[in-house]
Amino acid sequence: MHKPHDATVALREGIFDYARKRLEYDPAPLDAPQTLEFLLEAAGPTVTENGLGGLETLSLFEQVLAPATISTDHPGYLSFIPCAPTEAAKLFDLIVSASAIYGGSWMEGAGAVYAENQVLEWLAREAGLPEGAGGVFVQGGTLGNLSALVAARHKAAQARQARGLARPERWKFICSAEAHSSLKAAAAVMDVDLIKAAVDENGRLRGQAVEAAISSAGDGLFAVVATGGTTNFGIVDDLDEVGQAAKSHSLWFHVDGAYGIAGMLAPISKPLFLGLDRADSFIVDPHKWLFAPFDACALLYRNPEDGRQAHTQHGEYLDTLTESGDWNPSDYAYNLTRRPRGLPLWFSLATHGIKAYRDAVQQNVELARKIADEIELRQGFSLVRQPELSVVVFERDGWNIDDYNRWSDRLLQDGIAFVVPSSHKGRPNTRFAIVNPETSFELLCEILDSMDAK
Numbered sequence: 186m187h188k189p190h191d192a193t194v195a196l197r198e199g200i201f202d203y204a205r206k207r208l209e210y211d212p213a214p215l216d217a218p219q220t221l222e223f224l225l226e227a228a229g230p231t232v233t234e235n236g237l238g239g240l241e242t243l244s245l246f247e248q249v250l251a252p253a254t255i256s257t258d259h260p261g262y263l264s265f266i267p268c269a270p271t272e273a274a275k276l277f278d279l280i281v282s283a284s285a286i287y288g289g290s291w292m293e294g295a296g297a298v299y300a301e302n303q304v305l306e307w308l309a310r311e312a313g314l315p316e317g318a319g320g321v322f323v324q325g326g327t328l329g330n331l332s333a334l335v336a337a338r339h340k341a342a343q344a345r346q347a348r349g350l351a352r353p354e355r356w357k358f359i360c361s362a363e364a365h366s367s368l369k370a371a372a373a374v375m376d377v378d379l380i381k382a383a384v385d386e387n388g389r390l391r392g393q394a395v396e397a398a399i400s401s402a403g404d405g406l407f408a409v410v411a412t413g414g415t416t417n418f419g420i421v422d423d424l425d426e427v428g429q430a431a432k433s434h435s436l437w438f439h440v441d442g443a444y445g446i447a448g449m450l451a452p453i454s455k456p457l458f459l460g461l462d463r464a465d466s467f468i469v470d471p472h473k474w475l476f477a478p479f480d481a482c483a484l485l486y487r488n489p490e491d492g493r494q495a496h497t498q499h500g501e502y503l504d505t506l507t508e509s510g511d512w513n514p515s516d517y518a519y520n521l522t523r524r525p526r527g528l529p530l531w532f533s534l535a536t537h538g539i540k541a542y543r544d545a546v547q548q549n550v551e552l553a554r555k556i557a558d559e560i561e562l563r564q565g566f567s568l569v570r571q572p573e574l575s576v577v578v579f580e581r582d583g584w585n586i587d588d589y590n591r592w593s594d595r596l597l598q599d600g601i602a603f604v605v606p607s608s609h610k611g612r613p614n615t616r617f618a619i620v621n622p623e624t625s626f627e628l629l630c631e632i633l634d635s636m637d638a639k
């Protein structure tokens with residue numbers, strides 16, 4: 186047998202040692218970004234004609250680059266939406282990388298595709314979609330939303346053609362004014378119009394507003410998008426009403442739940458997702474609130490054939506795959522070559538069981554409600570709105586944006602937490618996005634305490 190080179194053996198040990206060290210941190214150092222000037226000075230050029238050598242490059246990463254990179258799984262990382270994978274998911278991600286598995290086709294990746302599909306079927310079941318629902322793990326919610334909308338338009342175009350109608354002047358879809366920026370991006374890429382329906386006083390899209398938007402939209406409408414947990418506040422639109430409105434006009438109903446749909450797993454937040462079973466498609470990002478590593482978005486179709494019709498790529502060298510009748514994940518989104526990025530979640534889910542996931546989501550929602558109560562009790566703090574899922578937005582009375590920025594920088598430099606300013610209706614605030622089971626009430630109180638001084 187081919188005997189590995191000594192340097193390869195040493196590098197393998199070095200990599201495993203470093204990976205073990207990362208995994209054994211409790212918690213991992215929060216770390217903080219550095220300037221380009223600093224990194225040029227400290228790391229210098231790294232891509233060279235003859236190479237630096239494996240252990241030397243690893244050491245450079247460990248000593249210089251890793252400390253300049255924030256650990257999104259630190260319990261004090263509470264900005265944007267953090268990523269807090271289970272240990273099982275992280276470990277299995279190593280195996281995915283070590284295995285060079287192709288996740289695009291059944292022919293090449295049957296075992297991996299089987300495992301990914303088990304997870305997708307489970308998510309569809311939790312959402313109440315009928316038997317036969319399915320989809321694919323894509324890179325992120327942005328790509329998931331785009332792929333669903335492309336499928337929706339494709340279906341609408343086919344229906345029009347079948348009825349002998351000409352193309353509309355402009356294709357259009359409806360979403361709420363609170364919808365994620367990726368929908369605007371999708372509309373731009375697709376060159377379609379985005380119609381923003383009004384939200385109610387709680388920031389929620391309701392059926393009536395959708396009806397109004399539909400009746401004034403004119404020709405070319407192909408979909409209605411609801412948000413299952415806005416990124417900023419965790420607001421869940423009235424999925425039942427919005428879905429009903431969309432379907433009564435034969436429009437595709439898509440639910441963007443990149444962050445929030447994980448909330449359907451816990452008894453405490455499940456009622457918010459009533460009506461999700463009406464969806465023609467939905468997305469949820471395991472890298473947000475399903476405790477899996479970057480980067481993965483589960484895209485689900487009620488009728489996967491709609492996705493396949495819209496997305497299958499044809500080419501001479503691909504025909505042997507596309508004409509096989511097998512389930513090929515690549516056919517269900519705007520992608521071709523793909524990593525089986527659903528496997529880390531699959532392994533962790535298979536290891537721990539579904540209940541562990543319900544419990545973890547429930548715990549995050551309960552913690553969000555508990556710290557919201559604490560904020561309401563504290564002098565000098567105001568809750569911007571009651572949390573529904575696990576995002577808590579609040580103000581420190583009298584602070585301007587500079588006060589928030591100074592405090593936020595200090596918190597990061599001290600290695601305590603990463604909590605950045607945000608804003609609502611022109612007023613600065615800050616928010617805790619809680620998706621990490623290691624985030625404790627005590628840590629959140631310590632962060633609030635740190636706001637006693639500007």
Ligand SMILES: *Cc1c(COP(=O)(O)O)cnc(C)c1O
Nearest residue numbers: 325326327365367416441443444
């Ligand atoms: C994060 C998010 C997205 C975008 O997902 P990415 O994985 O970042 O591309 C879309 N919609 C909502 C509601 C989100 O929270």
